[in-house]
Amino acid sequence: MKILATxxxxxxxxxxxxxxxxxxxxxxxxxVTVMSLVEDVPFRDYRHFNFDxxxxxxxxxxxxxxxxxxxxxxxSFHLVKEYEGKPLTRESGMDLVSSGHYRAFxxxxxxxxxxxxxxxxxxxxxxxxxxxxxxxxxxDSTGAVEIKVxxxxxxxxxxxxxxxxxxxxxVAGAENKVLMAKFSEQVKKMTGSNDxxxxxxxxxxxxxxxxxxxxGFDELAMNSVQHNVPAWAMFAMFFIVFPLAGNFIxxxxxxxxxxMRLIAGSRFHFIAGKYVFYFFxxxxxxxxxxxxxxxxxxxxxxxxxxxxxxxxxIALAATCISLAATAYGMAVAGAFRTHHQALTFGAISxxxxxxxxxxxxxxxxxxxxxxVASNVSPLSWGLELCNDIFLRHTGFVQLxxxxxxxxxxxxxxxxxxxxxxNRQSSR
Amino acid sequence: MAAITLDKVTKQYAGSPKPAVRxxxxxxxxxxxxxxxxxxxxxxxxxxxxxxxxxxxxxxAISVFGMNPAQxxxxxxxxxxxxxxxxALFPSLTGMENLQYLCRMYGLKPDSHQLxxxxxxxxxxxxxxxxxxxxxxxxxxxxxxIASVLHDPELLILDEPTAGVDVQSRAMIIAYLREMNTxxxxxxxxxxxxxxxxxxxxxVGFMSEGVLIEQGLTADLLAKYHxxxxxxxxxxxxxxxxxx
Numbered sequence: 003m004k005i006l007a008t009x010x011x012x013x014x015x016x017x018x019x020x021x022x023x024x025x026x027x028x029x030x031x032x033x034v035t036v037m038s039l040v041e042d043v044p045f046r047d048y049r050h051f052n053f054d055x056x057x058x059x060x061x062x063x064x065x066x067x068x069x070x071x072x073x074x075x076x077x078s079f080h081l082v083k084e085y086e087g088k089p090l091t092r093e094s095g096m097d098l099v100s101s102g103h104y105r106a107f108x109x110x111x112x113x114x115x116x117x118x119x120x121x122x123x124x125x126x127x128x129x130x131x132x133x134x135x136x137x138x139x140x141x142d143s144t145g146a147v148e149i150k151v152x153x154x155x156x157x158x159x160x161x162x163x164x165x166x167x168x169x170x171x172x173v174a175g176a177e178n179k180v181l182m183a184k185f186s187e188q189v190k191k192m193t194g195s196n197d198x199x200x201x202x203x204x205x206x207x208x209x210x211x212x213x214x215x216x217x218g219f220d221e222l223a224m225n226s227v228q229h230n231v232p233a234w235a236m237f238a239m240f241f242i243v244f245p246l247a248g249n250f251i252x253x254x255x256x257x258x259x260x261x262m263r264l265i266a267g268s269r270f271h272f273i274a275g276k277y278v279f280y281f282f283x284x285x286x287x288x289x290x291x292x293x294x295x296x297x298x299x300x301x302x303x304x305x306x307x308x309x310x311x312x313x314x315x316i317a318l319a320a321t322c323i324s325l326a327a328t329a330y331g332m333a334v335a336g337a338f339r340t341h342h343q344a345l346t347f348g349a350i351s352x353x354x355x356x357x358x359x360x361x362x363x364x365x366x367x368x369x370x371x372x373x374v375a376s377n378v379s380p381l382s383w384g385l386e387l388c389n390d391i392f393l394r395h396t397g398f399v400q401l402x403x404x405x406x407x408x409x410x411x412x413x414x415x416x417x418x419x420x421x422x423x424n425r426q427s428s429r
Numbered sequence: 430m431a432a433i434t435l436d437k438v439t440k441q442y443a444g445s446p447k448p449a450v451r452x453x454x455x456x457x458x459x460x461x462x463x464x465x466x467x468x469x470x471x472x473x474x475x476x477x478x479x480x481x482x483x484x485x486x487x488x489x490a491i492s493v494f495g496m497n498p499a500q501x502x503x504x505x506x507x508x509x510x511x512x513x514x515x516x517a518l519f520p521s522l523t524g525m526e527n528l529q530y531l532c533r534m535y536g537l538k539p540d541s542h543q544l545x546x547x548x549x550x551x552x553x554x555x556x557x558x559x560x561x562x563x564x565x566x567x568x569x570x571x572x573x574x575i576a577s578v579l580h581d582p583e584l585l586i587l588d589e590p591t592a593g594v595d596v597q598s599r600a601m602i603i604a605y606l607r608e609m610n611t612x613x614x615x616x617x618x619x620x621x622x623x624x625x626x627x628x629x630x631x632x633v634g635f636m637s638e639g640v641l642i643e644q645g646l647t648a649d650l651l652a653k654y655h656x657x658x659x660x661x662x663x664x665x666x667x668x669x670x671x672x673x
Contacts, residue, residue, distance in 0.1 A: 007533035015521040018560070257515030261531075261576070263483055264511045266503040268534040 008275020030238030042226040056107040057081040058095045063115030072172045105157045109150040122184040231295035232388035233361040236381040239284045239327040243348035246280045246331030251341045284324035315391045322408040323384040329415035336422030355379045383407045432615040433457040438489030449475040451639045462616040464630035472639035510582035514589040516569045520562040535580040567598030586617045623659040637667045
């Protein structure tokens with residue numbers, strides 16, 4: 003009865019506080035939406051974005067044309083061949099990148115095809131000479147045919163690597179093609195045949211494929227939504243420290259908590275009611291954030307959040323995370339005497355726990371020391387729990403360690419809050 | 430029979446160089462209105478907290494209605510109402526919602542008619558549905574007093590109940606306290622407005638630096654110190670030249 007009365011009192015207090023409602027519900031929705039949209043590009047494979055590359059082909063021959071055509075036809079790149087109506091040169095192309103107008107410049111030097119042909123002829127003749135079919139050719143003293151790619155310094159490393167990988171793959175394909183053509187030419191010369199030899203597709207000789215570590219959902223992969231929705235849900239839930247500790251300390255400062263202590267047998271119910279109310283607020287935040295991932299983000303062109311089919315596990319995970327987040331808020335409220343101290347500490351501590359917990363970037367890309375530190379972040383435990391359920395499709399037994407950590411953290415924080423509140427009261 | 434007795438009570442907080450209350454001996458009879466006076470930090474709040482069982486005395490004995498509050502805190506608190514100097518209300522709730530919530534916390538079923546009658550008594554019925562946030566200082570004080578008597582306490586402790594309120598609110602509060610006292614309620618009254626204390630309290634005690642430096646019937650003290658105001662008595666006994 004007393005706990006229900008306190009829950010109702012807290013509900014009315016929050017309901018009548020538009021700023022508090024916005025902080026608890028609207029801001030996290032905006033945060034997860036914006037972050038999912040912003041981080042969508044870095045999470046995408048380079049093949050999924052159309053990237054402008056300034057291209058100057060001074061070769062005007064087979065190799066240069068092949069590279070440009072392959073890049074253009076990939077759908078991932080748009081070749082910029084002229085600027086303000088003027089054809090580009092090596093110098094003007096370079097200027098466009100160094101001035102920041104474009105992010106990458108591809109330069110194919112003159113005679114690249116001719117030089118590649120020369121080099122492949124030497125290679126094929128050297129191979130043939132091994133069998134005594136041709137004379138041994140003179141050693142190739144010229145350097146490699148250089149296809150230059152110049153990047154704007156501000157380009158992200160992963161995008162740069164993706165582009166280089168794509169270009170290297172195309173060039174390797176061109177090399178193979180020319181090599182096979184030369185080899186075919188030599189064989190025809192040797193046999194006197196006029197027949198056209200078939201060109202084998204070397205790219206299909208070895209295939210590297212990936213498989214998921216479990217049999218489950220189709221088309222499942224880590225993407226912006228899959229990372230950001232649970233990550234920012236953790237952040238928003240632990241940010242409950244802000245309204246909870248603020249509300250608690252305000253009521254302590256204005257004497258309401260003392261009044262509860264003066265009402266026989268009501269203090270426990272007052273605190274328990276507050277804890278239960280904010281626990282349900284956290285649960286509601288979690289449901290809201292998942293709903294954003296499931297229904298709102300797809301409307302904005304992002305993939306829908308995949309949560310699997312283990313709703314019971316999701317409910318258990320949400321319960322554990324909410325208990326931990328609310329208990330943390332109670333501990334912070336107990337630890338500080340003033341509103342200002344608690345809110346500053348609460349906000350900064352949650353940001354730090356989020357940073358090492360993999361909210362901004364996944365833990366596996368963090369430096370080793372931070373990866374070790376992430377083991378003490380309850381946000382990391384919650385995030386891992388979500389990934390286990392949503393992506394790894396693990397069984398209940400595998401979820402127990404993370405749930406246990408969260409429940410242990412909640413129990414520890416509540417114990418600390420009890421001790422600290424008593425200490426505050428006896429001052 | 431005494432409602433409250435304190436016998437050589439001393440309380441020293443951890444880390445504090447001197448006791449907040451020292452060798453305090455006091456007896457307040459049932460039905461008495463006792464004025465507990467003193468400057469800020471004199472030890473009044475600590476004394477009240479010990480009477481309510483929220484703080485434990487370092488030494489000495491306390492009895493409230495025959496019970497040791499340190500051992501029977503909840504039983505003592507169920508018979509004591511405290512109106513603290515802070516407006517300990519919930520500003521987002523309406524006046525009525527505050528009282529309904531506090532009734533539930535006292536373990537009582539809120540009776541809207543009774544609550545409205547109380548609000549009427551204090552001139553707040555027209556504002557019962559308004560958020561406390563929008564109340565004036567005087568209205569908040571009146572509601573704060575109602576909140577401390579919802580469980581019909583036998584002992585009412587008031588700390589500055591009329592601080593910062595208008596004349597009308599002050600008159601209502603004083604009239605209500607007189608009425609409750611005639612019905613048998615014991616009252617401990619603390620205020621800086623000594624004229625009020627003179628009118629309302631049968632006996633007063635002055636605390637300074639944690640020590641009860643003087644106490645007695647109001648009329649006796651005025652006669653003893655050959656003055657017509659408690660303020661002069663206080664300044665004389667405390668040796669302080671500042672106003673309390």
